[in-house]
Amino acid sequence: MTETLQNELGIIGKSREIKDLLDMLTQIAPTDISVLIYGESGVGKEVFSRAIHHLSQRKEKPLISVNCGAIPEGILESELFGHKKGSFTGAIDSRKGYFELADGGTLFLDEIAELPITTQVKLLRAIESKEFMSIGSEKVTKVDVRFITATNKNLQVEVDSKRFREDFYFRIKAVTITIPPLRKRKSDIQIFSEHFLENFSKRNNIGQIELTSDAIDFLMNYSWPGNVRELKNTIETAAALSRKNLLDRSDFIALISENKSTEQNKNVPITLRKSSEELEKEFLYRALFELKKDILDVKELIINSQSTSESGKSKEIETYDIKEMEKELILAALSKTKFNKRAAAQLLTLSERTLYRKMKEYNL
Numbered sequence: 001m002t003e004t005l006q007n008e009l010g011i012i013g014k015s016r017e018i019k020d021l022l023d024m025l026t027q028i029a030p031t032d033i034s035v036l037i038y039g040e041s042g043v044g045k046e047v048f049s050r051a052i053h054h055l056s057q058r059k060e061k062p063l064i065s066v067n068c069g070a071i072p073e074g075i076l077e078s079e080l081f082g083h084k085k086g087s088f089t090g091a092i093d094s095r096k097g098y099f100e101l102a103d104g105g106t107l108f109l110d111e112i113a114e115l116p117i118t119t120q121v122k123l124l125r126a127i128e129s130k131e132f133m134s135i136g137s138e139k140v141t142k143v144d145v146r147f148i149t150a151t152n153k154n155l156q157v158e159v160d161s162k163r164f165r166e167d168f169y170f171r172i173k174a175v176t177i178t179i180p181p182l183r184k185r186k187s188d189i190q191i192f193s194e195h196f197l198e199n200f201s202k203r204n205n206i207g208q209i210e211l212t213s214d215a216i217d218f219l220m221n222y223s224w225p226g227n228v229r230e231l232k233n234t235i236e237t238a239a240a241l242s243r244k245n246l247l248d249r250s251d252f253i254a255l256i257s258e259n260k261s262t263e264q265n266k267n268v269p270i271t272l273r274k275s276s277e278e279l280e281k282e283f284l285y286r287a288l289f290e291l292k293k294d295i296l297d298v299k300e301l302i303i304n305s306q307s308t309s310e311s312g313k314s315k316e317i318e319t320y321d322i323k324e325m326e327k328e329l330i331l332a333a334l335s336k337t338k339f340n341k342r343a344a345a346q347l348l349t350l351s352e353r354t355l356y357r358k359m360k361e362y363n364l
């Protein structure tokens with residue numbers, strides 16, 4: 001694939017692994033074959049799903065992305081297939097489902113392992129017959145939809161433990177694309193880091209921020225359990241907290257969980273009477289508190305320097321943005337659990353579906 005096309009698709013990376021994936025994409029995208037994208041959390045499954053749609057003849061038609069893990073089970077089927085007015089309490093209007101909205105285009109079903117078995121049966125039937133009935137309707141609707149699914153779970157294991165239907169599994173995995181974790185394509189780490197820094201600088205209207213070779217070395221040797229998402233957040237947080245335009249190793253050490261745990265042990269007295277769950281929560285709140293303090297320090301510094309130059313008087317600022325706090329808390333929980341969303345949801349006492357929804361809301 002040419003570099004121009006790769007840029008157009010918004011896919012970053014020069015590693016052999018990425019090049020091979022892009023070549024595969026060029027081959028399979030124009031066909032109607034169902035694609036299952038497999039990879040750890042944050043490797044870029046959604047990015048690749050968009051690329052497949054964009055490279056297909058369906059690109060002028062809609063790409064509908066559905067996170068199967070984020071929709072409450074009770075309304076999942078009505079969201080997928082639509083419903084007729086009055087078909088159940090609360091159905092005050094008829095509504096088209098995602099299936100119909102994607103007609104002529106692509107339906108991307110993310111976190112497919114979270115789909116309940118009963119819905120898998122209905123979906124399989126709809127995929128095979130290319131038609132479906134919306135809830136409460138007796139009319140069959142024909143659709144022409146290409147399917148892309150994604151998961152970070154091993155679906156064979158899910159099938160073996162009867163949580164996933166084998167026939168559905170075979171149907172969706174006509175082609176499987178595996179996106180390797182970042183630690184297996186280390187040569188991309190520097191490219192990603194520089195790209196995220198450039199975006200950050202542009203967005204905030206500041207001069208270009210660079211990395212020392214020590215910082216690059218450090219970033220390349222970390223395992224990135226949260227993959228590109230974790231790298232992006234780490235880079236942006238480091239850039240926001242640092243007051244320099246050259247980031248060094250030390251700017252990252254405190255942010256990265258592998259090191260955080262050793263720093264943590266040194267500084268925080270831990271009462272052994274507490275349950276591990278309580279300790280985890282306490283850790284999160286402390287981490288948040290520290291982060292909030294840092295952010296406030298930076299804000300104060302900026303305001304002080306601005307107001308000193310303007311009026312010679314300094315202003316005190318204090319903001320507590322609940323959404324920002326919630327986002328930070330979610331990030332801290334993800335980082336603490338090495339980006340295992342189920343564990344992070346438990347730590348935050350949220351349902352996994354709510355966590356998925358919030359991650360989408362905060363663009364995490």
Ligand SMILES: Nc1ncnc2c1ncn2[C@@H]1O[C@H](COP(=O)(O)OP(=O)(O)OP(=O)(O)O)[C@@H](O)[C@H]1O
Pocket residue numbers: 010011012013039040041042043044045046047048152228229232364
């Ligand atoms: N190759 C890539 N080029 C550019 N950006 C990327 C690439 N891979 C991942 N990203 C960025 O990393 C973040 C996570 O990517 P994405 O949401 O596609 O991951 P995912 O595999 O779907 O994660 P999850 O399993 O949590 O759903 C996004 O901000 C995305 O833009």
Ligand SMILES: [Mg+2]
Pocket residue numbers: 045046110150
């Ligand atoms: Mg995703």
